Amino acid sequence: MTLGIAVIGTGRMGADHVRRIDSVIGGARVAAVADLDPERANVVAAGIEGCAVHTDPAAAMAAPGVDAVLIASSGPAHEAALLEAFARGLPVLCEKPLTPDPAGTLRVMEAEQRLGRRLVTVGFMRRYDAEYQRLRLMLDQGELGRPLMLHCRHRNAESPSFFTTEMLIRDSVVHEADATRWLLGQEITAVQVLRPRPTSYAPQGLGDPQLVLFETSGGAVVDVEIFVNCGFGYEVRCEAVCERGTASIGESGGLVTRARGHAGHAIPQDFTVRFAEAYDREVQAWVDATRRGRIEGASTWDGCAAALVCEAGVRAQESGGRVEVELPERPPLYE
Numbered sequence: 001m002t003l004g005i006a007v008i009g010t011g012r013m014g015a016d017h018v019r020r021i022d023s024v025i026g027g028a029r030v031a032a033v034a035d036l037d038p039e040r041a042n043v044v045a046a047g048i049e050g051c052a053v054h055t056d057p058a059a060a061m062a063a064p065g066v067d068a069v070l071i072a073s074s075g076p077a078h079e080a081a082l083l084e085a086f087a088r089g090l091p092v093l094c095e096k097p098l099t100p101d102p103a104g105t106l107r108v109m110e111a112e113q114r115l116g117r118r119l120v121t122v123g124f125m126r127r128y129d130a131e132y133q134r135l136r137l138m139l140d141q142g143e144l145g146r147p148l149m150l151h152c153r154h155r156n157a158e159s160p161s162f163f164t165t166e167m168l169i170r171d172s173v174v175h176e177a178d179a180t181r182w183l184l185g186q187e188i189t190a191v192q193v194l195r196p197r198p199t200s201y202a203p204q205g206l207g208d209p210q211l212v213l214f215e216t217s218g219g220a221v222v223d224v225e226i227f228v229n230c231g232f233g234y235e236v237r238c239e240a241v242c243e244r245g246t247a248s249i250g251e252s253g254g255l256v257t258r259a260r261g262h263a264g265h266a267i268p269q270d271f272t273v274r275f276a277e278a279y280d281r282e283v284q285a286w287v288d289a290t291r292r293g294r295i296e297g298a299s300t301w302d303g304c305a306a307a308l309v310c311e312a313g314v315r316a317q318e319s320g321g322r323v324e325v326e327l328p329e330r331p332p333l334y335e
Contacts, residue, residue: 001067002027003029003068003290004028004029004032004066004067004068005066005067005068005069005070006057006060006069006070006090007030007034007070008033008034008057008061008071008073008077008081009072009077010041010072011072013072014033014070014073017072017283020279021283024280025283025284026284026287027287027288028287031050031051031065032053032063033045033051033052034055034059034060035055035073036055041054041055050065057077057081058084061085062088066090067290068090068093068287068290069081069085069090069091069093070092070094071085071092071095075099078094078098078099078108079104082098085119086112086119089115089119090119091120093123093283093286094121094123094303096122097310098120098122098306100170105304106304108303109300109303112300113333116333117295118299118300118333120295120299120303121289121298122299122302122303123282124178125275125279126179126275127178127179127182127282127297128282128285129277131249135247135249138240139240139242140185144245145243146242146243147242148220148242149240150184150223150239151223152176152236152237152238153224153237153238154172154173154225154227155225155232155234156227156228157230157231157232157233157269157270158228158229159202159203163206164205165207165208168207168208168210169317172226173224174306174307174309177214177313178298178306182298182302185218186216186218187217188216189217189325190214190322190323191215191316191325192212192316193210193313194210194212195207195211196210201231206229208228209225209227210225210226211223211225211226212226214309233268234269234270235267235268235274237250237251238250300334301334302334304328309325312324312325
């Protein structure tokens with residue numbers, strides 16, 4: 001069976017997923033797209049046979065041949081789209097954040113629990129990156145002993161004009177929150193944020209860069225440098241410091257050239273380049289699992305935990321102090 005997918009949102013991320021489903025992965029087709037901008041939706045759907053175009057997500061989900069939903073719209077629109085998918089019993093791959101605020105995330109989690117079965121996979125693509133997967137396997141096998149610390153760097157060449165200091169946590173460090181939980185198998189219990197003087201290249205009012213500190217339930221400490229106006233490119237690195245050694249990812253840089261008295265490698269300019277293969281693997285894995293009648297990958301609980309870590313992080317930004325993460329009891333559905 002070829003899985004018919006309704007893609008909700010045809011902006012940069014949604015358009016990239018439409019391309020991916022149509023021409024990269026197997027076992028699926030784009031059956032419908034929805035976007036508030038009909039012109040943009042029509043451009044993205046052009047040339048895809050049988051792809052219906054709508055401005056209403058519900059109409060796209062109701063289109064003939066739709067078996068599943070990929071949500072790539074803006075964060076504030078996620079909750080309504082998720083609840084609509086639940087009402088129709090459609091499996092969902094939802095780009096992060098599940099919702100922009102913990103209250104919305106908790107409502108989504110409660111709605112899924114009432115169904116009594118999982119429908120949502122949250123799009124934390126780093127779980128599908130080959131380097132992250134190798135690092136997790138090494139940590140799981142205990143080759144280097146217990147992990148004690150993670151040193152993380154998350155850098156963007158520049159931030160969009162609408163980017164806010166709060167978004168440093170909710171839109172960027174959310175990836176490190178999920179990666180920390182996934183790599184270590186531990187919950188994040190407290191957050192602190194240190195704020196150096198901002199770079200002169202940051203837009204007015206943006207407190208960039210920052211150093212975010214996580215404490216975990218297993219006694220590990222994680223530091224995250226978030227710097228979204230570094231100027232030179234997109235860079236994600238992680239070093240695990242363990243009892244008997246360290247392991248680093250994001251350091252290789254790929255092809256190295258030497259010419260005219262200079263040696264170096266290209267630096268990706270955005271996440272769609274650095275994590276292109278991870279996105280391919282993520283969507284293919286979701287399609288394969290859905291065709292088998294299974295829901296795998298990051299769950300609504302994972303999305304909720306990350307949102308609550310980010311909420312504590314925003315409070316830590318504002319207070320300058322250490323803020324504990326208030327996690328509810330993990331529901332049996334997500335065990």
